[in-house]
Amino acid sequence: MSRRKMLTLLGVGGLTGIAGVGSAHPGGVTDDPTESDEHEVHRGLHNHGAPDPSQPLIDLDATHNSVVSSGPSAHVVKNLALVGRGERLLPNGTTDVWALDGYAYIGTFNTPCGTGAGFGSGELVDDLLGPGIAVFDVHNPNKPEYVGSIPSVAGSRTNDVKVANMNSGRILAHSNESCGGGPGGFELYNVDDPLAPQHLAHVQTDDMNAFLRDNFGFTDFGVHNLWFFTQGANDYIAAVVESELGNFQIYDITDPSNPVFVSGWGAESLFDSNVDWASTTDFGLILEADAYLFSGYGSSQNRFLHDIVVNEDGTRAYLANWDAGLVLLDISDPANPTLVSQAIEPSVGDGEVNSHQAFPNEDGSIVVETEEDFDPFTLTFDITSGPDADEYPAAEGAITSPIVELPGGEMSGPTTYVGLACDAATVPPAPSPDHVAVIQRGVCAFSQKAQNIVDAGYAGMVVFNDEARGDALVTMGGTAVDTPGLFVGHSTGLKILGVGSAADLVVGAAGESVSATAEPQRWGNVRIWDYSDESNPDLLSEFDTVCSANPSDPSCDPRGTYSVHNIIVEDDMVYISWYSDGVLIVDISDPANPVEVARYSPGGQEFEDQNGGIQDVWGIDKEKNSPWIYASDRNGGLYVLKELGSGSEKRNNRN
Incomplete structure (x- = not known):
């Protein structure tokens, strides 16, 4: 079940949080689920050239981005070398990577969606470009060998x-997220013999709250991330569950064929720590918590959990809780997670919190956090005429042409209501080339609506939410269409059209004039926290690459995604997957002054041909006490890199 469906069931369509964001990577939402691909639709924002930096960006950088990468950016970097490839040319298809005991495992995104073929057979299937978990033998890291795939559950990624x-x-554990009506939860396998994975259990993950389960069917939610940990003789797995309440859930897997739910915790406890959120039946209170969870900072406003890391002794869980910030839990008693601290500084950077992942150093004194932010531009939307002239919340479409690339970075003009715009024959022709179509959400895909208004001669579109879903915003996803466009709440749409309700709408009626402007700001970056007093974390520094700090820098490929993604911390080094910036190593021996020391960042047509597209590094893993680094490229599959140089040699010879 998606959170959009939850909002409909709960009857809280008036919230302003961007639906469908916190549970997975913030991404596009379409009215046609077959067109849903979070990262591809985001990339649609950056398929064209970028403008020169604006003064607000320069001012912002001077104030907040004092640490900008000065490290190497050449195609070949002396101290980080590519040694092996596990080629998997599946555009936008590969997700996370994990390596252990001579084997590397990479996941699969929405396409291809799981078929279930061979699931639970005890054998790998020969289907490199298919769904599931692709397995590579990396005993010789210079020559990764594909040995087969662990089949996925039907209808899930x-x-x-x-x-x-x-x-x-x-x-082995892998998450399930529905991409075709399949189940959520996660799967457990014994891989003592990686070539013969023995399926142990399917774990269904439900909402922690019994009232929501029993009365609204809040069961079988997707899982986005997982983490193993051990306490003595007991084994556990922590899961990021895409539920309404209790996103952080712990399961005892001491007997992995019989997992047992232990406890749950969610950001609703930050809203009110005195409530037993697992047992409360106070529906009004649940609605208040829902409103809190769907409010936050910046454009992707929600406070749902995104990722988790547990320290080596299994007593501390670091929760990247999106706009609730970085949450530290004491899980010494796994049945009773307790809040230690919340690290959050909404005023820094671009005003987005977007806590995506966090990883501590060995003693937990330093924690490195990533902010994933796919929208490097600031959007302002105004109704510029009539009694309701004012500024209103809006979200730019991921399928539409970037407004920042229009003359003056602006889409403006008079408006005309064109209905649902699902049937080209019902769309009235544009009264003039500068008219903007106002469209009601529903029935067909956003890309279909967009193409129909292009064909009717409109200069752009504003889609407003339907009455049931109220003022919730979405980032419109689907197939790219060459027209600017944005999404607004239901009440905003009615104000544009000067009516009191949807019943008063008339196709072809003129509305008020509107204006939407976009200015370059920043992609997501890295934050470094001092946890020497774990109850009072202190933000020491931020780290940007040139392209994350400045989306308009001429050195940055306009097709690229320059947000940071995942990290591993070992000793004083942070190993980072940074989408189109590639793989970075950052030295944090002075955490207030992080320094980039290595980068793998190839480009050019030859690389794109062998990679199946532009560099787009999603996952990162590191063999502890060794020079081998594993990276997963969304387009190209598995990369094995070797850290070189005297510094890495010294680290790799530890006892």
């Missing part, structure tokens, strides 16, 4: 994969 040596053996 396998975004995250983790493998660990537990008390019961070598255990």
Whole structure:
């Protein structure tokens, strides 16, 4: 079940949070689920050239981005070398990577969606470009060898994969997120023999709250990320569950064939820590918590959990809780997670919190956090005429032409209401070339609406939400259409058209004039926190690359995505997957002054041909105490890199 469906069931369509964002990577939402691909639709914002930097961006950088990468950016970097490829040319298809005991495992995104073929057979299937978990033998890192795939569940994707040596053996877990009506939860396998994975259990993940389960059917939610940990003789797995309440859930897998739910915790406890959120039946209170969870900072406003990391002794869980910030829980008693601290500084950077992932150093004194932000531009939307002239919330479409690339970075003009715009024959022709079509959400895909208004001669479009879903905003996804466009709430649409309700709408009626402007701002970056007093974390520094700090820098490929993604911390080094910036190593021996020391960032037509597209690094993993780094490229599959140089040699010879 999606959170959009939850909002409909709960009857809270008036919220302003961007629906469908916190549970997975913030992404596009379409009215046709077959067109849903979060990262592809985001990339649609950047398929064209970028403008020169604006003064607000320069001022922002001077104030907040004092740490900008000065490290190497050449195609070949001396101290980080590509040594092996596990080629998987599947555009936008590969997700996370994890390596253990001579094997590397990579997940699969929405396309191809899981078929279930061979699931639970105890054998790998030969289907490199298919769904599921692709397995590579990397005993010789210079020559990764594809050995087969662990089949996915029918109708679900396998975004995250983790493998660990537990008390019961070598255990693999992968997440399930529905991409075609399949189940959520996660799967557990014994991979003592990686070539013969033995399916142990399917774990269904439900909402923590019994009232929501029993009365609204809040069951079988997707899982986005997982983390193994052990306490003595007991094995556990922590899961990011895409539920309404209790996103952080712990399961005892000491007997991995019989997992047992232990506890849950969610950001609703930040809203009110005195409530037993697992047992409350106070529906009004649940609605208040829902409103809190769907409010936050910047454009992607929600406070749902995105990722988790547990420290090595299994007593601390670091929760990247999106706009609730970085949450530290004491899980010494897994049945009773307790809040230690909340690290959040909404005023820094571009005003987005977007806590995506966090990773501590060995003693937990330093924690590195990533902010994933796919929208490097600031959008302002105004009704410029009539009694309701004012500024209103809006979200730019991911399928539409970037407003920032229009003359003056502006889409403006008089408006005409064109209905649902699903049938080209019902769309009235544009009264003049500068008219903007106002469209009601529903029935057909956003891309279909967009193409119909292009064909009718409009200069752009404003889609407003339907009455049931109220003022919730979405980032319109689907197939790219060459027209600017944005999405506004239901009440905003009615104000544009000067009516009191949807019943008063008339196709072809003139509305008020509107204006939407976009200015370059920033992609997501890295934040470095001092946790020497874990109850009072202190933000020490931020780290940007040139392209994350300045989306208009001429060195940045306009097709690229320059937000940071995932990290691994070992000693004083942070190993980073940074989408189109590639793989970075950042030295945090002075955490107030992080320094980039290595980068793998190839480009050019030859690389794109062998990679199946532009560089787009999603996952990162590191063999502890060794020079091998594993990266997953969304387009190209598995990359094995080797850290070189005297510094890495010294680190790799530890006892």
